[in-house]
Amino acid sequence: MNSYDVVIIGSGVGGGSVALQLAGSKARVLILERGPALPREAQNWDPVAVFCERRYHTQETWYADGRAFQPGMFYFVGGNTKFYGTAMFRFRERDFEALAHPEGVSPAWPISYQDLESWYGKAEQLFGVRGQGGLDPSDPPRTTEYSHPPIPHEPVIDAIAAKLQSQGLKPFPMPSAVDFGPQGTCQRCTNCDAFPCKINAKGDAEMKLIEPARRSSNIELMTNAQVESLETDDTGRTVTAAVVNVNGVRQRITAGTFVLSAGAINSAALLLRSANARNPRGLANSSDVVGRNYMTHNTSALMAVHPFKVNNTQFPKTLAVHDFYFGEGAGDTPLGSLQLLGKIKEPMLRGALGAFPKFVRSALATHSVDWYAQSEDLPHPESRVTIRPDGAINLHWHRTNMQTHYRWVAKCKAILRGTGYPLVLSAPFGTDVVSHQCGTVRFGNDPATSALDSYCKAWDHDNLFVMDSGFFPSSAAVNPALTVAAQGLRVGAYLREKVIQ
Template sequence: MPESTDHGSTDYDSTDYDSTDYDVVIIGSGAGGGTLAHRLAPSGKRILILERGDWLPREVQNWDATAVFVDNRYVSADTWYDADGKSFQPQIHYNVGGATKLYGAALYRLREKDFGELIHFDGISPAWPVSYADFEPYYAQAEQLYQVHGQRGEDPTEPPSSGPYLFPAVSHEARIQQLYDDLRASGLHPFHAPAGIMLNEADMAYSRCIRCATCDGFPCLVHAKSDAEVVAVRPALTHPNVTLIRGAEVIRLDTDLTGRSVTDVVAMIGGERHRFHGSIVVVSAGAANSAKLLLRSASDRHPNGLANGSDQVGRNYVFHNSRAFLAVSTERNDTRFQKTLGVNDFYFGDDEFDYPMGNIQMVGKSSAPMYRGEKPLETALAPSFALSDVAVHAVDFWLSTEDLPRPENRVTLAADGNITLSYTPNNTKPLDELYHRIKRRLSHLGLNPHHLIPRSAYMKNDIPIAGVAHQAGTCRFGSDPADSVLDTDCKAHELDNLYVVDTSFFPSIGAVNPALTAAANALRVGDHLLDRLG
């Protein structure tokens, strides 16, 4: 297939900067911002989406493991710093659709108990200021929008739902079906993982998902992954009242003299500074960058940063305790689309460990180039045939447990204006407990959890702070302005027209992928904004 930069039949976005006044300005186009734009688009209100990145090009490298994992073709060149001032390159991506362009499309609901206070091994996971029942209708809508395929009733921790999945579960391929059967025989309750992919149902015009091995961590060349660009932004742009400006890095938000309303959204576009005005301004730049923007917007009225009178902006950063590993079998694993199975039997603990542990799911199928990109020193002398032999016999697992919000785990600004991310791991024992449980089970099934070459396709194993895929918590919502940044509608307590709709609003992160919750919340906030806009 020749290299292509085609982005679809129509390039919808506008570069007419003469129009600077909008009803809503949305900063970011991922699971939060993109989904919100989709909800607001039919209203006829003037909507502007400012996206720092560009369309992610559709090209042969989308499915090339060397390009993605060795050359880091789609990773931003940002420089961030840790608490000691040491620089690192975050595994972050700036494109229309945000982080969803390279996510694994595992679209889980938080469990009902995740919305309440939970006692963990290392402390308390705080209650949300709204209930699961408040979110449930929006989870259902988000599942429909993102075409989530799944099966109710298999997962023992599944929260209540108002109806079945509208799209049937993605079937297991032979090796994963065997694992599913073996796990059930061992007394566990494996389930079909909720997957946001497009299998060309009769009413859809998208390309058919071919269930390839390049979904998790890769862009989708055929636009068959349910990412925010494909299912939310592009449909929103068919409405003439919606404008997208790409390559627009928002550098600050200015307020009126009272400090109560954002008046100007200041963005750098093509090396020039532009100002945009919105009756409502919505930040959805990702938990770290949203905090950065608010902190950079300090003024006389907001000396510690915008919306930061409580000193909570940037604090309580969470991103999951995660581990990926290979289980190597004597049997071949020729699975292409591996991310169809999950296990939550240990999510809230068991008889031996009376604290929540978390989620077990599959990760995208490994390949030799991934190993070289992830562990270049360890694999430098390994022949390609040896690495390929490991890959063809491996089954790949991803474990997620909850890290707890800590005020000292936070985003601040370095002297050069870039992000400093201070993070000390916590609540790590549940991850070890979860790993030991699945390791014992797999050993009995003839699978050897093999750590010679650990899977670290996203970052490293265990995942360090450079792995920002599940970042959340830096602008938490709550009822009390003293310990939160946003109210329950995700409006800043201290400003009349500023909202945040990415995962920054999470008070806690649970132990499942956060994308569906971000999308559901964007729909929830979208309904609030539609009421407000009349």
């Protein structure tokens, strides 16, 4: 039977956290996922297969203002978390408030940090996040401690932490969703950030949300099921069916409630593609915000190189620096987050440093400690997902707040040189890297300026929720996945209590 109480489109963090909250309820729930389950195979940990051959990237073509590109998107059960770097940060209290930057204001959210605080705690538990509260100088208050201690630094990182402290900084253990510890299964395989975990020791949405949800008989998962559009009734207010391409065969699946969790860009695209006579600008879009305000953080990779020191660290992502998250003292504007990156290996440099001989790339990768400088991308109405006449996605990323980012990168370089690494190289990430995509279906208090209410229900429709990183009104300067999970759990609880009964 092709009819359900709830249909969830997408099995990433957003869809998975809603599904988990509905597990064991009376509702018959179907999760539609366009991709398959990711195969566990030797190539999972092979940098050539993952980075050079792009074995797991979607083959889809998107456009950036006319230029064709293959986006860094991964369509599998668990979504992008199959490849994520496991950094699981809470947004800070002030990230939920209006925050002035040199190039504009990061807008306030319709909910406060306190509204998400308990859900953050639950999400940390579910994902098995390792960390220690109170050491991050910008950390928000918490009512629950991490359930596992932080992952200890390896010797090279320990030495850097000491050097950072001698500069008067407060480096702290990066919260990470990796099953590491006395009884843990993580093997410190040296590949984690941007790789899938062959032994499922990474806390991703498949392992921590979808699989546990599926243990309840009321949750079904259909893979290779790509939703092409949503249909409404004649009033345009009620979504009646999802038109789904299942292994090449088109089906209509009906439901009482739809939760769209296809990721910020794909959810916006699906709403736009579902335009009909009653909703000529697309579903949930009487405000004309759907697809707009696309953000994905301003980020740069930094390689701190020492000509005589070999970096043999296996799991480097254990340390971050947030002393300047909100700027360099009173009256300053926010700068951002400095975090360790997964270990860069020679094949990963072939794109950026292809003109150099292999031995140069190998020497750099062997001698570098690799970092990630991240600062806030501000929403802009012309930063936008649109649909081309041929049906493909066009992404126009209107860059904002770049002066802040350049200032932050320069500051990070000075900090890293102070740790004893004389050469610090940097390269900004461009449009093709859509890892931290958000903002395209923003929530808010006003139907005129937002698509969703504070529980991510579409203002324009009685039975449509959009629950993925699209709901963010601002991007903050920390990684998004934990915030998607926290709001997903909040929305799932609301659905269970108030909607499906």
